[in-house]
Amino acid sequence: MSQSEVSSMRPPLVPLATLIGRELRSEKVEKPSVRCGQAALAKKGEDYFLIKPDCQRIPGNPSTSFSVFAIFDGHNGISAAIFVKENLLNHVMSAIPQGIGREEWLQALPRALVAGFVKTDIEFQRKGKHQLQIFMLNMNTGETSGTTVTFVVIDGWTVTVASVGDSRCILDTQGGVVSLLTVDHRLEENVEERERVTASGGEVGRLNVYGGTEVGPLRCWPGGLCLSRSIGDMDVGEFIVPIPHVKQVKLSNTGGRLIIASDGIWDALSSEMAAKSCRGLPAELAAKLVVKEALRTRGLKDDTTCLVVDIIPPEHSVLPPTPRRKQNMLSSIFGKKPQNSMNKPMSKLSAVGVVEELFEEGSAVLAERLGKDVNWKTNSGLSRCAVCQVDQTPSEGISVNSGTFFSATSNPWEGPFLCTNCRKKKDAMEGKRPSQSTALTT
Numbered sequence: 001m002s003q004s005e006v007s008s009m010r011p012p013l014v015p016l017a018t019l020i021g022r023e024l025r026s027e028k029v030e031k032p033s034v035r036c037g038q039a040a041l042a043k044k045g046e047d048y049f050l051i052k053p054d055c056q057r058i059p060g061n062p063s064t065s066f067s068v069f070a071i072f073d074g075h076n077g078i079s080a081a082i083f084v085k086e087n088l089l090n091h092v093m094s095a096i097p098q099g100i101g102r103e104e105w106l107q108a109l110p111r112a113l114v115a116g117f118v119k120t121d122i123e124f125q126r127k128g129k130h131q132l133q134i135f136m137l138n139m140n141t142g143e144t145s146g147t148t149v150t151f152v153v154i155d156g157w158t159v160t161v162a163s164v165g166d167s168r169c170i171l172d173t174q175g176g177v178v179s180l181l182t183v184d185h186r187l188e189e190n191v192e193e194r195e196r197v198t199a200s201g202g203e204v205g206r207l208n209v210y211g212g213t214e215v216g217p218l219r220c221w222p223g224g225l226c227l228s229r230s231i232g233d234m235d236v237g238e239f240i241v242p243i244p245h246v247k248q249v250k251l252s253n254t255g256g257r258l259i260i261a262s263d264g265i266w267d268a269l270s271s272e273m274a275a276k277s278c279r280g281l282p283a284e285l286a287a288k289l290v291v292k293e294a295l296r297t298r299g300l301k302d303d304t305t306c307l308v309v310d311i312i313p314p315e316h317s318v319l320p321p322t323p324r325r326k327q328n329m330l331s332s333i334f335g336k337k338p339q340n341s342m343n344k345p346m347s348k349l350s351a352v353g354v355v356e357e358l359f360e361e362g363s364a365v366l367a368e369r370l371g372k373d374v375n376w377k378t379n380s381g382l383s384r385c386a387v388c389q390v391d392q393t394p395s396e397g398i399s400v401n402s403g404t405f406f407s408a409t410s411n412p413w414e415g416p417f418l419c420t421n422c423r424k425k426k427d428a429m430e431g432k433r434p435s436q437s438t439a440l441t442t
Contacts, residue, residue: 030314031156032255034067037284039291040305046074047262047303048081048147052089057105064102066155069307071167073262075225077145080232083124084147091123092116092151094389106158110246110359113151113162114369115387121231121242122388122425128234146225146233149244150182150260154311157251158358159258162244164229166263172275173355174254174320180271181258183245183362185229187218193228194218196364200239200431229364238428243369245362249355255311255319256355257283259290264304268294280321283308366426370416386416387425 036051050070057064068089074081095112096105128143148165161169163182171179187194187204194204203221206214217226223236231242259265259274269277269290277293278286287308294304310319363369370386382391418426 031065032251032253032314033312034154035283035310035312035318036067036069037282037287037308038306039287040303041291041295041300043264043300043303045303046078046081047264047305048072048074048078048085049305049307050085050089051307055089057102066153067309068151068153069258069260069309070149070151071260071262071305071307073148073165073167073264073303073305075146076233076235077143079128079143080124080145081147083127084120084149084231087123088116088120088149088151091119095119095386102155106155106160106248106358109153109160110162110248110361111370113153113160113246114243114366115389117149117162117164117231117242117244118366118387118422118425119389122422124232125234128232144233144235146230146236146240148185148227148262149231151244152258152260152309154309157253157311158248159251159311160246160248160359162246164231164242164244165227166266167261168263168266168271169258169260170271170275171249171355172257172259172279173251174256175354178271178275179355181247181249185227185245187220187226187228190228193364197228197237197239200237200429202237202239238425239431241364241429243364243366243429246359247357248359249357251311252354253313255313255316257286257319258309258311259306260309261290261306262303264300264302265290265294265306267302268298278308282318283310364429366429372416383417385419385422387422388419390419392417392419 034053036053038049038051040047040049049072050068052068055066055068056062057066070085070088072081072085092109092112092115095115096108100108148163148167150161150163150165150167150169152169153160159171159181161181163169164185166184166186167182168184169181171181173179184190185193187197197220198204204218205221206218207216207224209215219226220228220236220240223233223240225233225236225240227240229241229243233240257275259271259278261274265274273293274290278289281289287306290306290308291304294306312319361369382393384391
C-alpha cells in the first residue's frame, strides 16, 4: 500500500480551536454535578483508591471535563495496587484517538479501557521480573503482588465501569432500584470463568489440609488465587487475565448514586443493603455509613474501602431523595440479570430513573475486545500496537485477529495491530503457550 493510500485512510487533522468550538456547541444540555465521599478502615493496608474529578479530554477546555473514581484492592503486598493507581488512567487515555468529539470519545472508551488494563499489567509484570529473579537467587524478596480494579469514568450523564476481580460498583437510581455494574470474577461463584481457566491450562480446587480434607474457597493453581482476573500476580498462570468486564450506561436526568467498594463491604452487605443504608445522606456521610454497616454486620476482617459518588441534576445542590418503595429488590435497570450477584432475583424496572445501557462486554478474549475496525496505521506508515501504543514496522508484529497459523482464507492484517510482546501476552492468556510467570505457591 502506497503512502498516499495510507494517508487517505486517515481522518484529516482538525485544528484545536475547531475542536473546542464543536465541544462548546455540543454542550446544550447542562451537565450534572458530581460529588464524592470516601471512607475506609484498614486491616492489612492493601486497599487504595483514586478520586480525580477534574480530568479534561481537551486540556484547557472545561467543557470537556470528566471524572474518574477507582478502587484497587491489593493482595500479597501493595506494589500492584500503587502501580495501577499511578499508571492506569494515563494508559487508558493514550489508547483513545486524539482529535475526536465527545460521542466518538465515549464510543472509543470501552476498547481503550481494555487496552489500558492489559498494558498496565504488562508493564507491572515487566517491572517485577527483575525482582522475581532476585527472589529466586536469595529467597528473600520478590514481587508477587496483585490487585483487583474497579475503574469508573463519568462524563455528563454517561457512566463507564471497567473491572477485574471482586470490587463492585452498584448504581442506585431515583426509582429506588439497585443495579450491579460489575461482574464478580471469583472462581467460587463464576462458572464461566472456572471453565475458561481450566480450558487455558489452569487447575481449580480448594486447599488440601492434613487427611485430604478440602477447605476454603475455590482457587486457581499455580498460585492459589481465588480470582480469575486481576492485574499483577506474577506467581500465577497467565490465564489469570487483566481483561476487564466493561459496562457503559446513560442515566436519566434524575441522576443517581454509585457505590464503589472493595470486597470488605460486599462480603458483609448485599448491594441492596449497602444502597438502603445510606439513602438520603450526602455522599461523604453516606460512605461512612456504608463502612459502619459493614463492620456492624461482619466486623473488620478485611480492608474495607468505600466511595460514594452522587450524580446530581443541575437544578439540585444534593441528590434528590429516593421515593419509598413497598419492596426493594435488586433489579436490572437494563432488563438483563447481572451475573454472579449474591442478591435476590430481579424485578422489572419502573419508569422512574430509567437508565439506558450503551455497552456491555465481559469476554476474556483480547481479539473480541479490540475488534476489527481500528485504523492501526500511523502517519509515518508504521503500525501502532493497539495495547502498548508502540510504533513498529508491520513485519515486527501481527494482527490481533490472526491465528497461530494462517489459513488460506484468513487475512493476517485484519483488525488492530499487536507488537511482538503484546502478541505473546495475548497468546499466553489464551493458553496458546506455556506461562512465562514463575510459579510460586503462597
